[in-house]
Every structure is written in structure tokens, then in C-alpha cells.
Amino acid sequence: MIKQKLLNHLSSALQQAAPQLNNLAVDDTMTAAFRLERPRNPEHGDYAVNVSFLARHTKMAPPKIAEVLQGVLSDDRMIVTVVGGYLNFQLSTAFLAEALVGIIHSPAPGCNDGLSEERVLLEYVSANPTGPLHIGHGRWAALGDAIIRLMRHCGAEVTAEFYINDAGVQMGNITTSVYWRCVELLKADGLLSGPVELPETLPYPGEYVLDVAKAYLADAQRQAHLLSASPSEPSAEARQAIQDFSREFLLSDQRALLDRMRVPFESWISEKEYLYDRGVIPETLDALTRKGFTYEAEDALWFKSTEFGDEKDRVLRKSDGSFTYLMPDIAYHHDKFSRKDDQGQARYNRILNIWGADHHGYIPRMRGAIQALGHSPDQFEVLLGQLVNLIVDGERTRMGKRRKMLTLQDVVDEVGVDATRFWMVSKSADTSLDFDVDLAASATSENPVFYVQYAHARCCSILRNAVESPVNVDSGEVAQPFVTAEALQVFEQNLNIQTLAPLFDSLPDPKEQQVLKALLLMLDGFEDVVRDAARFRSPHFVTQYAQDVSAQFHSFYGVCRILTPEPSLTQARLMLIRAIQKTLAQALDLLGVSAPERM
RNA sequence: GCCUCAGUAGCUCAGUUGGAUAGAGCAACCGCCUUCUAAGCGGUAGGUCACAGGUUCGAAUCCUGUCUGGGGUGCCA
Incomplete structure (x- = not known):
């Protein structure tokens, strides 16, 4: 790289010129402070550097410093000129030719070892298996996968993980919704008669729930089982069957779309199996309690997150005995930090998450829990993505999954994988993104x-x-x-x-x-x-x-x-x-x- | 109220350790297909970098305050 060569030149020039710069004591911070840039004005050379920052160290005027450095910067492949406090470098073609040869002979341009010390676990997307992925998930998917590819290109070792949120209240909600859609379908087919009243609203009113219900009823045995029971209230067995079915159905939909978007995950972690069924949660809770970071109040169990800078303490186990979302998530992060490689060393030294901006308040309590469990909070990093606005017919609609609206699938169908991915990552993650579907779809030349x-x-x-x-x-x-x-x-x-x-x-x-x-x-x-x-x-x-x-x-x-x-x-x-x-x-x-x- | 992200050209946005005359795409206007792909190129026009102070040789960038908009502030996830 030309830039690196010039910086090396500058460093040694500074060493060499120190006696002429009021016996400057050169240290690394000075040589690291050179900001080499490409000037807009071609008269200022191909590269330029401002040496004014040395004025306070040398007590000399910037133009004088530049002049001294110019005197010791000798390389017949470039011309160095001084304008004010700037050194301007005019590069000969030899420099440029060398750069070109380097690219031609490079197996992978841009490859470097800038992050070779990093062993990263990146968890992202991590949707509930309660519906189709929405447009925001598309942003995290495109963002996360691009970051993974970039980090690997810089020598990092990265694992992509998808956390399946298949436990908790939302799973119950989707089950209820699918159940009543089944009842609705059975009634419409005349298979169910009697005074069955459907609820006014369902927790998940989306039309896709009807598709899940249809798929569920496509199996004659399952249909018969539903018909055999009282329709006003599903049996526990039926609920479980519907829940398991819905989870698989919706999850495989999500996976198919991610595959299509070329967003692979090495690891799929089920909240229910991985955390609940294996007892990781009680273990983690014990650890927190042993360290004295929990207490009981108002029939609930609390985490003293205020000891770690959170604005209030947080509930881990609700008064009804079930866990909040936080508790299994703490257990999950405890597990992430605790994973070991073959040598028994910590598998990862960076735990990276991509979350929607609506989760930002969640960071202090999670960081607190990580610290409480004895892990390094510095290794925990959350990349917050601002939300996505969909623009349809020139009208802005907020993303959300509870209402009927365009899903990620719809958008990908409309504009294609390439345009979707490029568009999603072309804006900084901390600015909210307007995704104009009509524009992206029609705009071949504008895209x-x-x-x-x-x-x-x-x-x-x-x-x-x-x-x-x-x-x-x-x-x-x-x-x-x-x-x-x-x-x-x-x-x-x-x-x-x-x-x-x-x-x-x-x-x-x-x-x-x-x-x-x-x-x-x-x-x-x-x-x-x-x-x-x-x-x-x-x-x-x-x-x-x-x-x-x-x-x-x-x-x-x-x-x-x-x-x-x-x-x-x-x-x-x-x-x-x-x-x-x-x-x-x-x-x-x-x-x-x-x-x-x-x- | 508090936390957080943003406010830069008509629109959407770049501008990451403070540096020379603040950039791009789209929209507008004027040109360019006999020639390796016109999904392209050249040019014109468009700005109190939200506002007010401060820090210093120097601020879109750092600090303080104000205004506007998004998100958060659940024993939801």
C-alpha cells in the first residue's frame, strides 16, 4: 500500500530531522498522528499531510517544520513540496505501477490481518418464530452478514449465530392465534357446527396465520384430533402440537428466506431446548444469587442491575413463577462467554450482537449481568441498528409485525436480493432507513x-x-x-x-x-x-x-x-x-x- | 422528565481519532451513441453543515445549552 509506505517514510524522516526540530523527542504517538490524505485539489499533490500538530511540540512554525521534513524526505519516486504547514507528495508512475502489480498478484484484494486477534461470536436476526421476517430483520441480516465477511477479510474468526426465541409469552400467543384460525377454517368447511364464538381479535392477526392453520389441518389425523375436542378451549396436548408445528413451519420459512438472501448461520440456538430444557437457566440464576446480586420482593425475583449503572433493578422471575425474557437471555450470554475451544481456552474474545434500536435500554442491564457473572463487559458489544421505514406509494409506514404489511419476503420478491442487500447496508446503521419499495423496484437506473x-x-x-x-x-x-x-x-x-x-x-x-x-x-x-x-x-x-x-x-x-x-x-x-x-x-x-x- | 440516535443541496444520504475551496446519488437544466455495454460520460445550477455559545493556529467534526424528529423508558420480546 502506497499510503503505508509514505507513512513509514514520514516516521523515519521525523526521527532523522529531530535535531533540526529543537531536538524533538520523537515518540510513537507523534508518528501515529500523521494524517495522510488525498487532497481534493490536484495542485496539492497525490497525497498530503498536515504537520501543524508538531508546532506545539517543537515550538516552531508549521511551514518551517514542513521545510525541515522536506529536506530529509528523499525518494526519487516522488516530489515533495511545501505549502504552508502541508507537505504535498507528487508520486511518480513507479509507485502507481507497483500498486497495480500488487493488486493483480493478490489472491484477494483488500485482505489484511487488522483483526487477526479477534475471535467473534456474532448473534443477529434472532427473530421469534411467530411470523415472517420483517423489513428490519432484512437490515440486520444484510448488515450482520456483511460485517462477518468484512471481519473475516481482516483475519478475524467469526461464528454467526441465530437465537431462536421459541419460549415465552409470544409462543403462547401464536399458538392461540393458529388455533382459532383452525377453528375458523373448520367452521367455514362446515365440519364444525354449534355455538362457537371466535375471539374479536387474535394476538397475531396476520393473514399468514391462516396459512399455518391450513398447513396444520392438511394432516387428517391432526384435523380429527381437533374436531374430537371441545372447540371453545384446546387441550394442552393440542396446544403443544400446534405450537410445535407453528414453530417449525414459521422457522423454516425464515430459514428459507435467509438462505435465499445468502445469509448463512453456522449455529442455531433454541431458547427452549438450549436454555430451558438443559437447565442452563437455573445454573445461571444460582450463580447470580451466590454472588449476591438477586433479591426477592413483591413475589418476584430481582436482579440488582442498579449496582452496574442501570437505572432500576430488573425482574428475573415474575410473580407467576415464569421467567422474564431477561433471565434466559442472561443465561444465554453467560453461555456465550463460557464456551471453550479444544484447548479449553475461551472460544471467543468478542461477543457481538446486532439489536434493533428499540432494545437500546436493554444494554445496561445485560452488560451488568455479564459483569456480575464475572465476564469482561468490554468484550460485549452491541451494534444498534436504527429502524426501517417502508415507503409504499410515497407514504411512510412504520415497520411492525402485528399489522398486515409488506414483509421482507415481499420486498425481496419485488426488488431482488442484490438490491435489497446493497440498499440495506448503504446507510450508516445509526441512521433510520427509508426503504422506498417502489423506487427500489422500478429504479433500475437510480439504484x-x-x-x-x-x-x-x-x-x-x-x-x-x-x-x-x-x-x-x-x-x-x-x-x-x-x-x-x-x-x-x-x-x-x-x-x-x-x-x-x-x-x-x-x-x-x-x-x-x-x-x-x-x-x-x-x-x-x-x-x-x-x-x-x-x-x-x-x-x-x-x-x-x-x-x-x-x-x-x-x-x-x-x-x-x-x-x-x-x-x-x-x-x-x-x-x-x-x-x-x-x-x-x-x-x-x-x-x-x-x-x-x-x- | 430521563436515556439514545439523528438534524449537512429541492429529496435520500456520505463526511470515525479536528485540517487546504464541505461531497455523492436522485430530481432540474445543457450537451454526448458509426467506435471495447448510453444501466454510461461531460457540463451548469443548487449550502447561515438546526440554533447559540465555548475550546484553539483551525470545528460539519470536540464540549455546554436550546429547538425539531425517530426510538426507548413493562413482572412484553
């Missing part, structure tokens, strides 16, 4: 994902045309290809700075040179983008970057013809196209978006 995919497809097309024999449309004559595939392969393998010379020498127009340089510097900076995106859990850095590269490429395409009669020139330019194509394909892959070879 940035197509812009990037088109740039990629265009690169592929050029690379194809380069080695294919063109056929004259009028005469039907078959001409020689611009280069043979074999020759291009050899050229690519032996690529070096000298062979790339034609790429730079052939563009005498400074404006064209500028576009080429901007493109190369952008490609060279991919690694930084990937690292920052992973570190800040911000895939939107990558969508932004992919759009920038695409724009720069389209612009280059306009000013410079790639395929020419001259082989060495053509081959050199094809290397640039190859580098763009590789980088865009990698960027799209990190977002879980496909990179089509033709459009």
Missing part, C-alpha cells in the same frame, strides 16, 4: 447497485472482447483478437513495473493522467476501506467505495480506449481493467451482492 454491477460487467466484457476474435457485422470476416488469452496470461504472470510503462506513457493529456492516477490510488486504498469498515462495523464504507471506483472507471472508459492495435499498450491497460474488476468483485462479495459478468 446504485446496478451502477456498480454494470461497471463490473463492463470490465468483464472488455476482458472477454480482448481475447475473442471480432467478427465484422457487414462482411462476416473474422479478425485476429487484440491479444491471445495465452499471451495475456503470460503478461499477467510476469507483470512488473517496466511492462506497465505504456499504460502511463500513452496518456499525454494531464486530465486523463489525473483520472488514471485517481483510479490507481483508489484501488490501492481498498485495504484501508475494508479495515475501517470492519473495525467500525460499517459496511456502508464499502458501498460508498464501490460506487466511487465505478464512477472513476466509467470516467476512464470515456477518455481512454482499452483495446488498441498495439499489444503492449493493450495488455498494460487490460491489467488496469483486471484490477478494477477484481476489486469490484471483491467489494461486492464482501457485501454479499453478486458480481454479474454480463448485464
Whole structure:
């Protein structure tokens, strides 16, 4: 990376120049403080750095400091100039060519070891199996999977986990709803007569509940069993059967959609089986109690979360004897921290969750519980995603699952997986997202994902045309290809700075040179983008970057013809196209978006 | 009330350890298809970075306060 090389240059220059800088005692914080940036104004060079921050350490004027540093920064591959407190670097083509060679020979552009110490458990989506995934789940899914791909590209080890919320009040609610839909269907078919009154409203009124009921009744035995009992109140056995069926039915729907969205999970954890049935909850509760962080009051059992900064204590076991949502969730997080690898070491050193912003108040109590159980709260991290507004017919509707509205499935059907995923991650997670369904569906040209995919497809097309024999449309004559595939392969393998010379020498127009340089510097900076995106859990850095590269490429395409009669020139330019194509394909892959070879 | 996220071009948004003239897409206007994909390119126009103070060589960015909007503030999940 060019940037890293320049920073190294700067550090050693600072060491070397210390005597001339009032005997500055150089330390790491100073060398780390250099902020190398790409100036907007081309007159300020290809890279620039502001040295004003050294003024307070050296008691010297910024321009003077810059001058001193300029004196010791010698490299025949660049020109260093001073403007005010800035050092401006004008890079020679040798630098750029080296960067290009690096990308061509890299098996995976942007790959780095910035997060190689991280062993991450990322839990996300984690919907109740009580209905279809909604649009917000789509955002967490796209966000989480992109973050996982990014972190892995930075050397982290990540496990994706889906926590199935299949215990608790909501499961009872879906069971009740499905049951009454069954009764409704049986009545409609005339199989059930008598004075059965359906409830005015169901806990889950959505139409999908009817589908669950239909599927349940499709089995003759189950239907007969329902008919044999009093319809006004289902037996415990019937309730259990309906609940189990509904869970499977709705969960498999969710899984199918996540599969389709290319969002895989290595691990599916059932709240009911994993926590309730195995007794993890009482164990955790005992641990909390032994440490003295619980007490009984008002017939309930409380957690002293105020001891950890929460605004009030929280109920763990309700007065009716059942647990709140918090208790199993604490047990779950206790388990996450307690998992061991083959050597008996802690399996993870980062417990990362993606939650909707509506859960933000929940963080202090969970962090408190983690601390109370003796785990490191610093390893616990919650990424809060702001909610999604659906815009239908220009009208904003709030997301929610209790009302009839567009589900994630509907949206994916309408706009496709690629556009959905790209759109969902293209805005910072902490800003609420307007998802305009009509726009995303109709907007082929307005949708940035197509812009990037088109740039990629265009690169592929050029690379194809380069080695294919063109056929004259009028005469039907078959001409020689611009280069043979074999020759291009050899050229690519032996690529070096000298062979790339034609790429730079052939563009005498400074404006064209500028576009080429901007493109190369952008490609060279991919690694930084990937690292920052992973570190800040911000895939939107990558969508932004992919759009920038695409724009720069389209612009280059306009000013410079790639395929020419001259082989060495053509081959050199094809290397640039190859580098763009590789980088865009990698960027799209990190977002879980496909990179089509033709459009 | 308290917690939290946001407020930047007509609209949707970038701008992460404070740096040179604040950017992009869409919408608007003017151009460009005989030529490797026009799902494209070039250009014009559009701004008191919500407001007021403060910190300093320097603030969209940091601090304080105010205003507006979203979310939260359950023995729901």
C-alpha cells in the first residue's frame, strides 16, 4: 500500500530531522498522528499531510517544520513540496505501477490481518418464530452478514449465530392465534357446527396465520384430533402440537428466506431446548444469587442491575413463577462467554450482537449481568441498528409485525436480493432507513447497485472482447483478437513495473493522467476501506467505495480506449481493467451482492 | 422528565481519532451513441453543515445549552 509506505517514510524522516526540530523527542504517538490524505485539489499533490500538530511540540512554525521534513524526505519516486504547514507528495508512475502489480498478484484484494486477534461470536436476526421476517430483520441480516465477511477479510474468526426465541409469552400467543384460525377454517368447511364464538381479535392477526392453520389441518389425523375436542378451549396436548408445528413451519420459512438472501448461520440456538430444557437457566440464576446480586420482593425475583449503572433493578422471575425474557437471555450470554475451544481456552474474545434500536435500554442491564457473572463487559458489544421505514406509494409506514404489511419476503420478491442487500447496508446503521419499495423496484437506473454491477460487467466484457476474435457485422470476416488469452496470461504472470510503462506513457493529456492516477490510488486504498469498515462495523464504507471506483472507471472508459492495435499498450491497460474488476468483485462479495459478468 | 440516535443541496444520504475551496446519488437544466455495454460520460445550477455559545493556529467534526424528529423508558420480546 502506497499510503503505508509514505507513512513509514514520514516516521523515519521525523526521527532523522529531530535535531533540526529543537531536538524533538520523537515518540510513537507523534508518528501515529500523521494524517495522510488525498487532497481534493490536484495542485496539492497525490497525497498530503498536515504537520501543524508538531508546532506545539517543537515550538516552531508549521511551514518551517514542513521545510525541515522536506529536506530529509528523499525518494526519487516522488516530489515533495511545501505549502504552508502541508507537505504535498507528487508520486511518480513507479509507485502507481507497483500498486497495480500488487493488486493483480493478490489472491484477494483488500485482505489484511487488522483483526487477526479477534475471535467473534456474532448473534443477529434472532427473530421469534411467530411470523415472517420483517423489513428490519432484512437490515440486520444484510448488515450482520456483511460485517462477518468484512471481519473475516481482516483475519478475524467469526461464528454467526441465530437465537431462536421459541419460549415465552409470544409462543403462547401464536399458538392461540393458529388455533382459532383452525377453528375458523373448520367452521367455514362446515365440519364444525354449534355455538362457537371466535375471539374479536387474535394476538397475531396476520393473514399468514391462516396459512399455518391450513398447513396444520392438511394432516387428517391432526384435523380429527381437533374436531374430537371441545372447540371453545384446546387441550394442552393440542396446544403443544400446534405450537410445535407453528414453530417449525414459521422457522423454516425464515430459514428459507435467509438462505435465499445468502445469509448463512453456522449455529442455531433454541431458547427452549438450549436454555430451558438443559437447565442452563437455573445454573445461571444460582450463580447470580451466590454472588449476591438477586433479591426477592413483591413475589418476584430481582436482579440488582442498579449496582452496574442501570437505572432500576430488573425482574428475573415474575410473580407467576415464569421467567422474564431477561433471565434466559442472561443465561444465554453467560453461555456465550463460557464456551471453550479444544484447548479449553475461551472460544471467543468478542461477543457481538446486532439489536434493533428499540432494545437500546436493554444494554445496561445485560452488560451488568455479564459483569456480575464475572465476564469482561468490554468484550460485549452491541451494534444498534436504527429502524426501517417502508415507503409504499410515497407514504411512510412504520415497520411492525402485528399489522398486515409488506414483509421482507415481499420486498425481496419485488426488488431482488442484490438490491435489497446493497440498499440495506448503504446507510450508516445509526441512521433510520427509508426503504422506498417502489423506487427500489422500478429504479433500475437510480439504484446504485446496478451502477456498480454494470461497471463490473463492463470490465468483464472488455476482458472477454480482448481475447475473442471480432467478427465484422457487414462482411462476416473474422479478425485476429487484440491479444491471445495465452499471451495475456503470460503478461499477467510476469507483470512488473517496466511492462506497465505504456499504460502511463500513452496518456499525454494531464486530465486523463489525473483520472488514471485517481483510479490507481483508489484501488490501492481498498485495504484501508475494508479495515475501517470492519473495525467500525460499517459496511456502508464499502458501498460508498464501490460506487466511487465505478464512477472513476466509467470516467476512464470515456477518455481512454482499452483495446488498441498495439499489444503492449493493450495488455498494460487490460491489467488496469483486471484490477478494477477484481476489486469490484471483491467489494461486492464482501457485501454479499453478486458480481454479474454480463448485464 | 430521563436515556439514545439523528438534524449537512429541492429529496435520500456520505463526511470515525479536528485540517487546504464541505461531497455523492436522485430530481432540474445543457450537451454526448458509426467506435471495447448510453444501466454510461461531460457540463451548469443548487449550502447561515438546526440554533447559540465555548475550546484553539483551525470545528460539519470536540464540549455546554436550546429547538425539531425517530426510538426507548413493562413482572412484553
